Amino acid sequence: MLEPKSFLYEVREGVATITLNRPERLNALTFEVYRELTDTFAALRDERDVRAIVITGAGRAFCSGGDVLDIIGPLFERDMQGLLEFTRMTCELVRNIRTLPKPVIASLNGTTAGAGACIALASDIRIAAPTAKIAFLFVKVGLSGADMGAAYLLPRLVGLAKATEMLYTGDFTSAEEAGRIGLYNRIVAAEDLAAETRTLAERLARGPSFALAMTKEMLNREMEVSLDTALEWEAQAQAVCMQHPDYREAYEAFVEKREPRFK
Secondary structure: OOOOOOOEEEEEOOEEEEEEOOHHHOOOEOHHHHHHHHHHHHHHHHOOOOOEEEEEEOOOEEEOOEOHHHHHHHHOOOOHHHHHHHHHHHHHHHHHHHHOOOOEEEEEOOEEEOHHHHHHHHOOEEEEOOOOOEEOHHHHHOOOOOOOOHHHHHHHHHOHHHHHHHHHHOOOEOHHHHHHOOOOOEEOOHHHHHHHHHHHHHHHHHOOHHHHHHHHHHHHHHHHOOHHHHHHHHHHHHHHHOOOHHHHHHHHHHHOOOOOOOO
């Protein structure tokens, strides 16, 4: 059982819930939180009792990005090598989320900005409250809009033109607009957010974990290949899944007119 110190963590019904817990700072990230999040998403690969992950925030924000006092200021004291150590670690967090062979749902309870926006972007599904405005605000502090995979992932969700506008301006996009352009999967009433997220997470946790892992892997791998290559990879992936016990369980459940019991 993982026991992170810098955020809340619980496992129930196969779902691990990570709650960023610095509400007085809009859940801004510190060096410690960054490192522990990165290590936690790596360790979740081997947590057999966890089949789906939810990440959310306490209070009125999901995550406002890197803490100005705890991160931004101290970075001025680092040389190029020290800066690269930090930026590569932030990218490692995104890599660990994307390569984790389990569904990751970002439950966006409020303001989602900077690194928080990138964590949401790296997640598989985003469910948001109406207050969950989002901004990739890096250019507003003199940094490249291409941070933590944003220039790679965002155009694939919202298209190049809209992604360019969002990364160039750093302006906030409302939850309604984020839903319209396909950045958010669902927008639900704030009072329903936790329940809606939980329902989907538990549904995925009960699902065929091997098939879901294979689906996520293929979504990642097929981003930059030809159709012929993608079709061959999918043929091979499907043949592998057909040898997995979950495939037989789904068939037997259908024949016996019952819900499948995936293990």
